[in-house]
Amino acid sequence: MNTPTRHETTPPFAVKKWQTYVPCSTLHWQPAKPFVVMRVVGDKVEVYDPTGGHRMGGRRWVALRNLHETDRTKAGKQRKTGWRLHCERLLSKHQELCGTCMNWLDPQHFGVLAWGFGHNTCTSCRAEIEARYGKLPTRR
Ligand SMILES: [Zn+2]
Known part of the structure; x- marks a missing residue:
């Protein structure tokens, strides 16, 4: 320990x-x-x-x-x-949940915020997914 x-x-x-x-x-x-x-x-x-x-x-x-x-x-x-x-979650910072890494992150760490909580993907998870599976379609 x-x-x-x-x-x-x-x-x-x-x-x-x-x-x-x-x-x-x-x-x-x-x-x-x-x-x-x-x-x-x-x-x-x-x-x-x-x-x-x-x-x-x-x-x-x-x-x-x-x-x-x-x-x-x-x-x-x-x-x-x-x-x-x-x-x-740090409530003072209006953090959002990344549904992929399950981390609460400040809003600037998300490229696109989806409707419904837990459905966002932070920029680092998104980059990881794109590196593995190819570019994600841009959400409308
Ligand atoms: Zn993430």
């Missing part, structure tokens, strides 16, 4: 609206996908998956206990299930 003092300077971990989570394990057989936290109700969390459902994404519920601060257990072991915190 290189950062033993971290928890003395940062607030305790809490699941909050707009945080994005990614699966702890990235094994291909695992069906888990990234999502955005919409609200916490008791021991359940309503989440939004921009790529789930039909075109516009879908909402579903996951158990609060499956959301973790890191992909490691307290003993330092790699978690095989559940999700880990990926990115928090």
Whole structure:
């Protein structure tokens, strides 16, 4: 552990609206996908998956206990299930979500902003996609 003092300077971990989570394990057989936290109700969390459902994404519920601060257990072991915190939104900066890297970024990092949240692609993801699959059509 290189950062033993971290928890003395940062607030305790809490699941909050707009945080994005990614699966702890990235094994291909695992069906888990990234999502955005919409609200916490008791021991359940309503989440939004921009790529789930039909075109516009879908909402579903996951158990609060499956959301973790890191992909490691307290003993330092790699978690095989559940999700880990990926990115928090800075509300003061009117950040937008990139549905590809699941990062909240300032608006200038997006070439084109799509309708519906979670459907934007930041400029660096867009460049990566274009390098791999060729130029994307310009959205109207
Ligand atoms: Zn991105």
